[in-house]
Amino acid sequence: MQFYVISPLFLLPLFWIPALGVILCVLLLVASIIATGLISYGVRSTSDVPSLSFMNLDMFTSVYVAPWCRVGPYLVGVLLGYALNRTQCTLKLPTAAVLFGWITSLGLCTSVIYVYHGNVHEGGGDSLWSDIGGAAYDAISRPAFAMGVAWIILACVTGHGGVVNSLLSHPAWTPLSRLVYSVFLIHLPVMVWFGMSQRTMLYMTDSMMAYIFIGHVVVSFGAAFLVSLTIEVPLVAVETVLLGKKQWRRK
Known part of the structure; x- marks a missing residue:
C-alpha cells in the first residue's frame, strides 16, 4: 500500500520523460539494495541471535518489514509494466535471447531459494555464513527473485512462454487466482x-x-x-x- 501511494513518483516520470523515469527507478533499486545490505550487516554484526530466528526482532523490524528494504521487487515490477506497455506485449525476441532469458530466470529463482539451504540445514540459523555474506544475500535475494519472475511474465505475455504459459494460463487456476x-x-x-x-x-x-x-x-x-x-x-x-x-x- 505504501508503494501504491508513492507510485506517481515512478509513473509520472515514466509518462512524461521515459528515459528519466527508467533511470530514476534503476537508481532507487540500486539504492534499496545498498541500503538493505548496510542495514543487514549492521544488525548481524551487533546481534548474537541468528538472523533467521523470529526472536531477532532487530532483523525483523530493520530489514524484513522495512519498506526501503522491500521496494526492490516493486520497482522491478514497475519497469516490467512499463516495458510491456511500450511494446504493447508484442516484443519479438530471437531464439538465443529467449533461451538465455529462461536459463537466467531459472538460475536466479532457484539460487535464491536453495543457496541458503546448506547454511540453514547445517548451521541451525546462519552461523556458517559471514556477516558480509548474509547481508549480501539479504540485499540481492528479493530483487533477483523478482527479476526471475519478471522474465516469466514477459515471456508468457509476449508469446515466448511455451509450455510454461500453457500451464500457468490453465483455467483450473482461476478459482485459486481470485484468492x-x-x-x-x-x-x-x-x-x-x-x-x-x-x-x-x-x-x-x-x-x-x-x-x-x-x-x-x-x-x-x-x-x-x-x-x-x-x-x-x-x-x-x-x-x-x-x-x-x-x-x-x-x-
Whole structure:
C-alpha cells in the first residue's frame, strides 16, 4: 500500500520523460539494495541471535518489514509494466535471447531459494555464513527473485512462454487466482498463530517442513476463501454500485 501511494513518483516520470523515469527507478533499486545490505550487516554484526530466528526482532523490524528494504521487487515490477506497455506485449525476441532469458530466470529463482539451504540445514540459523555474506544475500535475494519472475511474465505475455504459459494460463487456476491477494494478507498471521501455539520444540526434518508447508497452504486458502466471501466480494459489489456500473464481473 505504501508503494501504491508513492507510485506517481515512478509513473509520472515514466509518462512524461521515459528515459528519466527508467533511470530514476534503476537508481532507487540500486539504492534499496545498498541500503538493505548496510542495514543487514549492521544488525548481524551487533546481534548474537541468528538472523533467521523470529526472536531477532532487530532483523525483523530493520530489514524484513522495512519498506526501503522491500521496494526492490516493486520497482522491478514497475519497469516490467512499463516495458510491456511500450511494446504493447508484442516484443519479438530471437531464439538465443529467449533461451538465455529462461536459463537466467531459472538460475536466479532457484539460487535464491536453495543457496541458503546448506547454511540453514547445517548451521541451525546462519552461523556458517559471514556477516558480509548474509547481508549480501539479504540485499540481492528479493530483487533477483523478482527479476526471475519478471522474465516469466514477459515471456508468457509476449508469446515466448511455451509450455510454461500453457500451464500457468490453465483455467483450473482461476478459482485459486481470485484468492491469492487474500492469501497474501492472511498467510503470515496463520504462520505466526501456528508457531505461537506450539508448547514444545519441533524437530525440523524435510518431511516435517513439507507437512507444515502443506498445512499452511491449505489453512491460508481456506481462511482466504472466507475473507473473500465476507469482505472482499461484498465491498467490490458495493463499490460497483456506488460507481454506477450496470454490470459487475470480477476480473
